[in-house]
Amino acid sequence: MIFILKNPSLGINIKQLHFGWNSQTPVLNGCDLAVPEGEFWMLLGDNGCGKSTLLRLIGGILSPDQGTIDINNPLGFVFQNPDHQLVMPTVAADIAFGLVEEKLTLPEVKVRVKEALMAVNLLDLERRPIYALSGGQKQRIAIAGAIARHCKVLLLDEPTALLDPDTQIELVALVQKIVKERGITALWVTHRLEELAYADGYFLLDKGKVIKKGKPQDLFPQLLRETNIKDTMEKWR
Numbered sequence: 669m670i671f672i673l674k675n676p677s678l679g680i681n682i683k684q685l686h687f688g689w690n691s692q693t694p695v696l697n698g699c700d701l702a703v704p705e706g707e708f709w710m711l712l713g714d715n716g717c718g719k720s721t722l723l724r725l726i727g728g729i730l731s732p733d734q735g736t737i738d739i740n741n742p743l744g745f746v747f748q749n750p751d752h753q754l755v756m757p758t759v760a761a762d763i764a765f766g767l768v769e770e771k772l773t774l775p776e777v778k779v780r781v782k783e784a785l786m787a788v789n790l791l792d793l794e795r796r797p798i799y800a801l802s803g804g805q806k807q808r809i810a811i812a813g814a815i816a817r818h819c820k821v822l823l824l825d826e827p828t829a830l831l832d833p834d835t836q837i838e839l840v841a842l843v844q845k846i847v848k849e850r851g852i853t854a855l856w857v858t859h860r861l862e863e864l865a866y867a868d869g870y871f872l873l874d875k876g877k878v879i880k881k882g883k884p885q886d887l888f889p890q891l892l893r894e895t896n897i898k899d900t901m902e903k904w905r
């Protein structure tokens with residue numbers, strides 16, 4: 669059973685979440701996770717530990733077996749592969765398509781589309797066919813779709829996995845800026861640890877639970893010992 673317990677200072681509040689694709693092997697096993705409103709947090713963990721499953725549960729694409737999910741609405745979701753979510757022939761049409769349920773007038777839709785494209789610095793691509801966009805531009809259009817719907821929570825599942833390093837850092841910096849300017853609460857799944865430099869906090873998922881959370885800076889001494897993150901960060905900051 670799901671109980672909704674509203675906590676106004678949290679954009680995402682997950683309590684004791686249980687989920688399994690079958691009853692023998694739980695993916696989430698009493699998972700707690702809370703993101704303060706207006707903050708940008710990252711979700712880390714090994715392949716197959718359940719990060720995408722957790723994001724889908726938070727996004728309402730899956731239903732939990734037990735536990736509570738309390739999030740601010742509306743919600744935006746950005747997938748690893750933008751070709752799975754951009755469905756219309758052109759940039760403006762795709763963003764407008766996401767607004768169909770809002771029953772806006774045509775001028776209102778046009779304002780929303782322009783506002784969203786300005787937020788992702790792609791106003792000049794309004795009429796561009798989707799097939800003629802780069803991978804990074806497609807991800808920015810997917811984010812623009814969420815902004816046009818005035819989303820309060822943004823879930824991003826490895827949005828930089830298919831991008832080159834330059835475009836990757838541009839995207840994470842852009843999302844950080846958008847989150848701060850608009851007071852959006854964002855949860856970003858990644859394996860790319862250099863992206864942590866842009867986050868307010870991180871969660872580490874393991875065996876169905878968040879086993880560690882904190883400020884990215886707290887992780888850096890350990891990461892400096894174990895990875896080449898120092899070189900990467902010095903290159904980009």
Ligand SMILES: Nc1ncnc2c1ncn2[C@@H]1O[C@H](COP(=O)(O)OP(=O)(O)OP(=O)(O)O)[C@@H](O)[C@H]1O
Nearest residue numbers: 689695713714715716717718719720721722826859
């Ligand atoms: N549609 C599905 N049906 C059955 N099992 C699934 C399904 N999707 C995922 N799983 C299983 O659930 C577990 C968690 O998968 P999930 O995709 O959430 O992991 P992840 O942490 O996102 O991994 P990655 O880092 O590789 O993206 C895995 O054991 C996976 O095989």
Ligand SMILES: [Mg+2]
Nearest residue numbers: 719720721825
């Ligand atoms: Mg995944």
